[in-house]
Amino acid sequence: MRETEIIDRIRLQSRKNYRHKTLIRGIGDDCAILRPSAGEDLVFTSDFVLEDRHFTLATHSAGAIGEKALARSLSDLAAMGAEPVFCLVSLAVPAKLGAVFVGRFYKGLLRIASKYSISLAGGDLARFDKVIADVMCCGRVPRGKSLLRSAAKPGQRIYVTGKLGTAAHAFTAGKPILPVPRIETGIALRKLGVSAAIDLSDGLSLDLARLCQESQVSAEISSHLLPIARHATLGEALHGGEDYELLFTAAPQVNVPSAVGKLPIREIGRVARGRPGVVLMDGNPLQSKGFDHFA
Amino acid sequence: MRETEIIDRIRLQSRKNYRHKTLIRGIGDDCAILRPSAGEDLVFTSDFVLEDRHFTLATHSAGAIGEKALARSLSDLAAMGAEPVFCLVSLAVPAKLGAVFVGRFYKGLLRIASKYSISLAGGDLARFDKVIADVMCCGRVPRGKSLLRSAAKPGQRIYVTGKLGTAAHAFTAGKPILPVPRIETGIALRKLGVSAAIDLSDGLSLDLARLCQESQVSAEISSHLLPIARHATLGEALHGGEDYELLFTAAPQVNVPSAVGKLPIREIGRVARGRPGVVLMDGNPLQSKGFDHFA
Numbered sequence: 001m002r003e004t005e006i007i008d009r010i011r012l013q014s015r016k017n018y019r020h021k022t023l024i025r026g027i028g029d030d031c032a033i034l035r036p037s038a039g040e041d042l043v044f045t046s047d048f049v050l051e052d053r054h055f056t057l058a059t060h061s062a063g064a065i066g067e068k069a070l071a072r073s074l075s076d077l078a079a080m081g082a083e084p085v086f087c088l089v090s091l092a093v094p095a096k097l098g099a100v101f102v103g104r105f106y107k108g109l110l111r112i113a114s115k116y117s118i119s120l121a122g123g124d125l126a127r128f129d130k131v132i133a134d135v136m137c138c139g140r141v142p143r144g145k146s147l148l149r150s151a152a153k154p155g156q157r158i159y160v161t162g163k164l165g166t167a168a169h170a171f172t173a174g175k176p177i178l179p180v181p182r183i184e185t186g187i188a189l190r191k192l193g194v195s196a197a198i199d200l201s202d203g204l205s206l207d208l209a210r211l212c213q214e215s216q217v218s219a220e221i222s223s224h225l226l227p228i229a230r231h232a233t234l235g236e237a238l239h240g241g242e243d244y245e246l247l248f249t250a251a252p253q254v255n256v257p258s259a260v261g262k263l264p265i266r267e268i269g270r271v272a273r274g275r276p277g278v279v280l281m282d283g284n285p286l287q288s289k290g291f292d293h294f295a
Numbered sequence: 296m297r298e299t300e301i302i303d304r305i306r307l308q309s310r311k312n313y314r315h316k317t318l319i320r321g322i323g324d325d326c327a328i329l330r331p332s333a334g335e336d337l338v339f340t341s342d343f344v345l346e347d348r349h350f351t352l353a354t355h356s357a358g359a360i361g362e363k364a365l366a367r368s369l370s371d372l373a374a375m376g377a378e379p380v381f382c383l384v385s386l387a388v389p390a391k392l393g394a395v396f397v398g399r400f401y402k403g404l405l406r407i408a409s410k411y412s413i414s415l416a417g418g419d420l421a422r423f424d425k426v427i428a429d430v431m432c433c434g435r436v437p438r439g440k441s442l443l444r445s446a447a448k449p450g451q452r453i454y455v456t457g458k459l460g461t462a463a464h465a466f467t468a469g470k471p472i473l474p475v476p477r478i479e480t481g482i483a484l485r486k487l488g489v490s491a492a493i494d495l496s497d498g499l500s501l502d503l504a505r506l507c508q509e510s511q512v513s514a515e516i517s518s519h520l521l522p523i524a525r526h527a528t529l530g531e532a533l534h535g536g537e538d539y540e541l542l543f544t545a546a547p548q549v550n551v552p553s554a555v556g557k558l559p560i561r562e563i564g565r566v567a568r569g570r571p572g573v574v575l576m577d578g579n580p581l582q583s584k585g586f587d588h589f590a
């Protein structure tokens with residue numbers, strides 16, 4: 001099958017899927033076209049999923065890779081409190097996997113797209129000796145209301161959604177990791193008036209340090225407050241990547257609920273005046289041992 | 296060097312570079328934030344550059360790869376008549392190339408970014424066994440004024456900028472191909488009131504057929520009118536990829552100049568009522584032999 005036919009097929013699939021009203025042209029031109037609504041900011045992120053780094057063909061089906069590729073980027077929208085709008089998907093696959101693999105990848109991706117109401121608007125398709133995908137997601141937020149990493153202030157409380165160490169433990173057990181982007185929760189938290197937020201892609205210790213660095217504050221957390229996943233160790237909860245839960249801060253007067261829908265929310269510590277980027281756990285400095293591609 | 300330090304360095308470089316006024320937050324958060332201007336459409340594209348497909352480490356320096364990665368995506372903005380706004384860059388490199396390679400890649404990319412006034416707003420950085428990059432570009436166009444592939448009408452004239460076969464000939468000669476995105480020309484043509492446009496990334500025969508397919512028209516071109524690059528063959532001019540010139544159509548009453556700046560523009564044929572997607576050259580059907588990743 002030729003590239004043009006494969007793209008035509010993806011285009012047909014994408015048309016049957018959700019289409020955001022501001023997306024006035026999707027697949028089929030040199031660029032997708034968006035007509036932004038007044039009074040809104042647009043947020044943008046892109047994330048790789050690479051064979052033998054983020055998945056293997058042994059542990060993930062083509063559909064699961066498509067799901068994961070989109071879910072990873074959606075998680076960044078969730079961390080801004082954004083509503084998904086559209087995505088661009090760049091995909092490269094080995095010739096031997098061919099059109100069947102591409103079709104299944106997109107079927108998986110579009111299942112997630114449909115679930116989170118995001119339009120597939122374009123991208124790139126190439127041949128390569130390994131499977132690689134890069135997904136760019138665009139979301140929208142009422143003007144000036146994005147949840148920033150830099151908005152944490154001393155005295156605020158630190159919260160985390162869900163359980164920590166889930167993905168690290170699944171990885172150890174050889175199970176595929178399919179992130180669940182916390183889109184609804186992010187929007188709910190933004191409406192609630194929380195301050196800073198980040199998604200936990202590289203582990204609590206590293207991502208909390210990043211949030212503190214951006215806000216020029218330090219953090220004090222307590223190990224006994226951490227919502228550790230069943231069977232996971234404290235180390236997996238602190239340093240394990242790919243949990244894709246939301247970490248956020250809120251002023252004491254904000255009434256943060258104990259759950260959003262079925263997703264529990266747990267207070268784990270306080271933002272403090274202190275050396276920027278430093279995290280103390282039970283009074284001792286916590287090393288950032290989260291995932292680092294170049295460490 | 297750790298990933299965080301590498302990103303901090305890119306962030307510093309990007310801050311010194313051009314920053315579009317609508318980009319209110321660049322590198323450093325989960326997402327970049329854009330505050331769109333009223334009365335404008337935004338256009339989006341993404342393109343891979345992959346080691347041993349679009350370049351080799353023998354023919355392209357790290358800086359040249361960065362330049363090429365951005366230039367390829369910019370060319371799609373040019374084909375819409377768009378003004379560049381910002382880009383997201385996803386880059387993966389082998390560990391052995393490390394931070395030095397990443398620094399040089401971004402130096403090359405930012406040189407092009409500066410030249411075309413586009414802001415580096417974010418992206419992703421990962422380790423992989425080959426060098427791969429995916430660049431997403433966002434541009435802006437006055438509302439409803441984007442140059443579409445689907446806007447060609449029977450009776451319009453077909454034009455092409457620059458020379459054809461330049462890249463194919465350079466490739467045969469083992470020289471690096473550094474595309475020059477026709478941003479200024481695209482904007483000038485849009486203001487002039489031309490109709491349909493596409494950039495020549497995969498060869499005239501394939502890209503003209505694509506434009507015709509989207510517009511549901513056919514095309515009639517003449518071989519003696521083609522602006523063939525010096526030393527290039529007719530085959531290279533017709534089917535060679537990566538020229539990144541603009542192919543466009545305009546109604547007969549539009550006064551298309553013979554050059555925009557120093558870039559020559561040549562009329563090569565007419566849009567016709569006929570089987571959609573078919574291109575006739577000198578009266579005979581022209582096969583689409585342009586670059587196809589999956590052919």
